[in-house]
Amino acid sequence: MPVIESVSAIEVLDSRGRPTVKATCALAGGVSASASVPSGASTGTAEAIELRDGDKSRYRGLGCRKAVANVNGPIRHALHGRTVEQQADLDQLLLALDGTPNKSRLGANAILAVSIAFARAFAADRGVPLYQHFADMLGLTPTTLPRLTVNLFSGGKHAGGQVAIQDVLVVPASAKTIDESLAAVFAVFQAAAELGVSEYRVRPLRADEGGLAPPFPSVAVMLDDAVRAITDAKLIPRDDVAIAIDVASSHFYSDNKYTIDGDALDSAGMIDRIALWLDAFPIVSIEDGLGEDDWSHWPALRRRLRGRALTLGDDLLCTNPERIKRAIDAGAADALLLKVNQVGTLTEAGRALALARSAGWRVTVSARSGETEDDWLADLAVGWGADQIKIGSITQSERLAKYNRLLEIEAATRLPLIGWPNP
Ligand code: PGA
Ligand code: ZN
Numbered sequence: 001m002p003v004i005e006s007v008s009a010i011e012v013l014d015s016r017g018r019p020t021v022k023a024t025c026a027l028a029g030g031v032s033a034s035a036s037v038p039s040g041a042s043t044g045t046a047e048a049i050e051l052r053d054g055d056k057s058r059y060r061g062l063g064c065r066k067a068v069a070n071v072n073g074p075i076r077h078a079l080h081g082r083t084v085e086q087q088a089d090l091d092q093l094l095l096a097l098d099g100t101p102n103k104s105r106l107g108a109n110a111i112l113a114v115s116i117a118f119a120r121a122f123a124a125d126r127g128v129p130l131y132q133h134f135a136d137m138l139g140l141t142p143t144t145l146p147r148l149t150v151n152l153f154s155g156g157k158h159a160g161g162q163v164a165i166q167d168v169l170v171v172p173a174s175a176k177t178i179d180e181s182l183a184a185v186f187a188v189f190q191a192a193a194e195l196g197v198s199e200y201r202v203r204p205l206r207a208d209e210g211g212l213a214p215p216f217p218s219v220a221v222m223l224d225d226a227v228r229a230i231t232d233a234k235l236i237p238r239d240d241v242a243i244a245i246d247v248a249s250s251h252f253y254s255d256n257k258y259t260i261d262g263d264a265l266d267s268a269g270m271i272d273r274i275a276l277w278l279d280a281f282p283i284v285s286i287e288d289g290l291g292e293d294d295w296s297h298w299p300a301l302r303r304r305l306r307g308r309a310l311t312l313g314d315d316l317l318c319t320n321p322e323r324i325k326r327a328i329d330a331g332a333a334d335a336l337l338l339k340v341n342q343v344g345t346l347t348e349a350g351r352a353l354a355l356a357r358s359a360g361w362r363v364t365v366s367a368r369s370g371e372t373e374d375d376w377l378a379d380l381a382v383g384w385g386a387d388q389i390k391i392g393s394i395t396q397s398e399r400l401a402k403y404n405r406l407l408e409i410e411a412a413t414r415l416p417l418i419g420w421p422n423p
Contacts, residue, residue, distance in 0.1 A: 002122050003028035004079045007114055009071035011064045012036055014370040015398040016208060019064040022372075023071055023113035025121040033120035035376055037113045037341055038368035041208060042157040042166060042248050044292050044315035046323060048344035051107025067107035075106065075114055087137050090118050091347035108344035115345045116376055130376060131409055134383025138350050144418040145410060146381045146389040148172055148181045148403075149244045149285070149364065152192055152229065153222050154211030156248050158369055163216045164260040166248035167209070168226045169390065171284060173422045174240045178410045181417070182403060184233075184241055185394055192229035199225070208369040210393030218261045223281045238282030242421050244388075246287040247274070250315045253291035267297035275304050284421040285364075285388075287312040287337060298332035310335040310362055319343040319352045328359040335362040337390070340380070353384055362420070364388035371398040378405035382413075387420050 005026040012022040014036075022036035039050060051070070053063035078097050084090045094114060098106040123133030135142050149169045156166035170188050172181035192212055193204040200214040207213040216222040223243065230241045237243075249258055249270065257264040258273075265273060267290060274289050289301050292315040302311040314337035317323045321343075327333045336356040340349040356363055365381035367390065381389040389406070392399040409415075 001083055001085055002125055004082045004084060004118070007071060007076050007079050007117065009068045009110065009113060011068050012372065014039055014372050015396060016370045018062045018370055019059055020370070020372060021064050021067050021071070021107075021109045021113040023110075023117040025114065025117040027121050027125050029125055031121050031124045033117055033124055035113055035116035035120055036372040036374045037109050037116070038372065039109070039341070039370035040339070040368040041370065042251055042315070044250065044318040044342065046292070046318040046320055047342045048108035049102050049104040050109045050341075051104070064107075064109060067110040070106045070110045071114060075110065079114075084118070087115070087119055087122070088347045091115055091345040094345065103344045108341060111344050112341050115347075116340075119346060120376065129409075129412070130379035131383040134380050135385075137346070138354070138384060140383065140385055142382050142385060142413070142415060144385065145178055145406065145415045146365065146386040147418050147420050148178065148185065149388050149390045150185045151209045151211035151393040152188060152226055153216070154207030154209060154213045155216070155222065157251055158209055158211070159207035159213035162213060163219060163222055164252045165219050165222070165245060166251070167211065167246035167287075168222055169244040169246070170226065170230070171242040171244050171421060172240070173238065173242045173284075175417065177417060178403075178406045182394065182407075184235060187233035187235065188229050188241055189394060191232035192225065195225055195229055195232065206393065206395055209367075210395035210399055219277070220261075220280070223277060223283075227281060239422075242282050242284045244285035244287070245277070245283060246314065247289050248315070249288055249290055250292040253294065258291075267294055268300070271297065271301050271304055274301070278305070278308055283309050285310040285312050285335070288314045288316060290316075292316050295326075295330065295332065298327070299330055302331060302333060306334070312337055312362075312364060314339070314366070317352075319349055321348065321351045321355055324352055324355045328355070333361070335364065337364050337366050338386070339366050339368060341368065350384070362387045364390050366390040367392055367399070367402065373398055373401045375401040375405035378402045378409060382406070382409050382415070387418055
């Protein structure tokens with residue numbers, strides 16, 4: 001049973017050069033491990049609160065010194081010398097110490113960094129790989145590796161809003177391994193970069209998650225270009241490489257209207273627009289097709305997509321068990337985008353996963369647009385049996401750390417890729 005010797009934290013920088021929290025947890029047995037936490041830009045309003053300093057003279061208010069001080073002060077004090085039998089006990093201690101419903105006192109960034117650093121130290125103490133430890137935490141046995149969904153084109157808040165929707169992702173569908181998947185993605189990415197030069201006369205500049213962001217005139221052209229890139233790479237759209245999209249529509253929804261491609265659509269119009277894309281392109285998953293508060297229309301969206309594409313909730317659900325329960329009851333979605341930092345502890349994220357699974361939902365484990373070189377996400381996706389993993393593009397080291405970790409896990413375990421979207 002691990003006994004916590006000490007916890008500490010420092011401020012480090014994420015992939016946007018913004019501060020985040022890196023925590024270290026040392027156990028009495030001599031093992032010590034660290035973890036750093038990511039940060040979103042297109043955040044849902046129901047997310048747990050990242051504590052930021054608000055001092056405009058430093059990092060435009062984004063500093064994390066207060067969150068770091070909370071780890072080095074009250075959290076360290078509360079955990080020192082504690083025997084912690086399991087992750088849930090540690091997380092419960094942190095939640096009680098915070099005492100707010102949204103982790104605004106200590107900060108979800110402080111709490112999660114400690115939660116994951118402890119998990120990693122615990123895994124090392126047990127002498128098991130982190131993915132195995134994550135699996136054991138929920139009583140699961142890893143039998144598959146997650147299917148990749150990889151950002152090809154970016155728009156919305158990650159690319160200066162040149163086009164309304166946020167991500168067009170490629171899903172290597174016929175690949176049998178992570179290794180084959182990445183080679184297919186590379187081929188499509190190169191073809192897309194060349195297409196950007198020939199079609200838009202732009203250098204292949206990249207958005208926050210590494211996706212390409214040429215000035216597409218419309219969403220339909222963006223999707224069409226993705227299909228062209230797949231074909232140019234000598235792969236068959238849908239059979240070899242399918243498409244997933246993150247509409248991230250909360251971010252262009254106001255006064256009951258979706259402002260997209262020069263139109264102001266009501267919710268029914270937005271659903272019709274999505275159905276048009278589905279008819280024209282090999283799309284297998286639609287994330288946040290409607291806004292996070294447009295609850296009354298989500299069931300209709302799901303009925304429209306059912307049997308053709310996943311209705312995936314990100315901002316809608318915020319990895320929050322209460323919101324997931326509401327969505328299950330309403331028939332509003334059939335897939336969960338799981339981002340641990342949206343809810344703030346591993347235990348609560350595990351509860352979100354169990355709830356989604358109890359309703360037969362698919363689960364995508366996802367990175368954030370602001371990431372670090374830490375790779376725990378890959379272990380989490382494998383350990384928790386995710387159907388999909390969404391990390392970003394294949395161009396930046398904060399993304400590649402996770403892809404490379406998946407390659408390592410694949411080499412070590414020889415687990416097969418999950419059969420989605422092709423059975
Ligand atoms: P975020 O975006 O990390 O900026 O919130 C990711 C997503 O919307 O899926
Ligand atoms: Zn999203």
